[in-house]
Amino acid sequence: MIAFADDVSGLSVSFEFFPPKSPDDDSFWRTIRRLETVGPEFVSVTYGAGGTTRDRTLATVRRIASETRLKPAAHLTCVGASRAEVDATILEFAAAGVRHILALRGDPPAGVGAKFTPHPDGYRNAADLVRGIRELGDFEVSVSAYPERHPDSVSIEEDLAFMADKAEHGASRAISQFFFHNAFFLRLRDRIAARGINIELVPGILPITSFARVSEFAAKCGAHVPPALARRFEGLDDDPDTRNLVAAMVAAEQVDQLRREGVTHFHFYTLNRADLVYAICRVLGLGVRAQAA
Template sequence: MTETDLSHPKAGQPKISASFEFFPPKNAQMEETLWASIQRLEPLNPRFVSVTYGAGGSTRERTHRTVKRIIDETSLKPAAHLTCVGATREEVDEVIQDYWNAGIRHIVALRGDPPAGAGTAYEPHPGGYANGAELTAGIRRLADFEVSVSAYPERHPDSVDWDEDIDNLKRKADAGAARAITQFFFDNDLFEAYMERVAKAGVTLPVIPGILPVHSFPQVARFAGSCGASIPDTLEHRFEGLEDDPDTRRLVAAAVAAEQVLDLEQRGFTDFHFYTMNRAELVYALCHLLGMRGEEPVSEAA
């Protein structure tokens, strides 16, 4: 796969690349917001943009429709999420084939979690793919997809220890994954320690840090609680008392996110995956800080 020139660094500096994640809209207003964000971010020429897939395939049609529209109406390279929760292999394979027929060539393969409110731990479908590694192998068997998978800087909640967690990542790499994208995190030291574990285990799969700008601290706290990500006390303190002060909250969110990505850049990380929450302004600003620039219009000859 040929890499695209995603930024305009100074001589001798590494190129910065980014990818963006969106979720399929539920109504016309949310769709308008999504497409305004896509149009705002498209000139940054990201490596790819991904579209999420609800638990148990609950957003299957909306995900497919959103990805198809990205193919038809933009220059972006879309990646469709896919999980194996609550479905047989035949049902999942049908989705994979539908994606291929629609012109999609990149899938983000995830084990997935039970639907919200199910109140039960994850259990593989008796006739389905058991985990992300099996799903990755199944995708690669059916067609020549590029496959991205997940990684967990603070360990997946279902992993009993770090050995099991890193072994899961290795099995996904061995199954044919092209890269791993991490769950969001806010402590860069934890991410760097994770990368050291990955390297020590001999896993060479590229691991891309997933960055979640804090548009709403209560929402992020709920996300973190469900996926095992920690929230530093300092982060909570920064947003304290801003529930009814949206202007200041946006400024603080921008400062916090900028601090994180610029620190990662200083540590030598050059690839980023931004969880946009279908909002473009803060992500666009972060990419600008990292040196990415939108494509400049070609001026007409005089």
């Protein structure tokens, strides 16, 4: 049973988008405007694999900063680029009004699981990139976290060593890969606390717009999909209305359980769609005052 809390102070959300193909894509900006009413702490814009969306990411965060009340966070990877190229992008983000960067190593061109080799003149890894960003300006820096282990890592202990390095170099928040078993997230939170790593761990929540697509993502990044979850979506491929209701319920339940465990910030992977995320935020009690205003 979902606990409906009257007091939503202290509760915050953020939203992730990928940059639209065209900077003038009306449906993208309608999505942004709708989710703006919820009052997120920030909205982040991804950086396509190996920097393939660099210019579109930049154009999108620039427009968010100049035309909305939202605070943009730009994702940035260092794979395949020299330090000079990455630094030039950081300075362009700053000039576009960005004060928050999600610093990532990125996947090698051959894809997830292939061996990562740093660019000979580049940042060595995500922690090194965090240090570079902090040296270039007064940025807030977030990083990634993996409740079920990163595919490159041999153990959660190794992940924690990378996390400690990222925090020591100045990252203040770690946003998790999506997951469906809350126990994995809570275990990671406990381990971060036990090691005394000074970083806020924020759950990344992926509402299920298409079960087949989510299962594919999950297989690639090693996230477990509980059989009970699969059953809830079985036979709903051609029934989008019911599927959306079930998806909103599933995500609201996940968020509610985490809230009872003391989580106060939720990061939603929107896949550039407003409907499900907006509904879940309303279930959380967010967005009401903005609507009235």
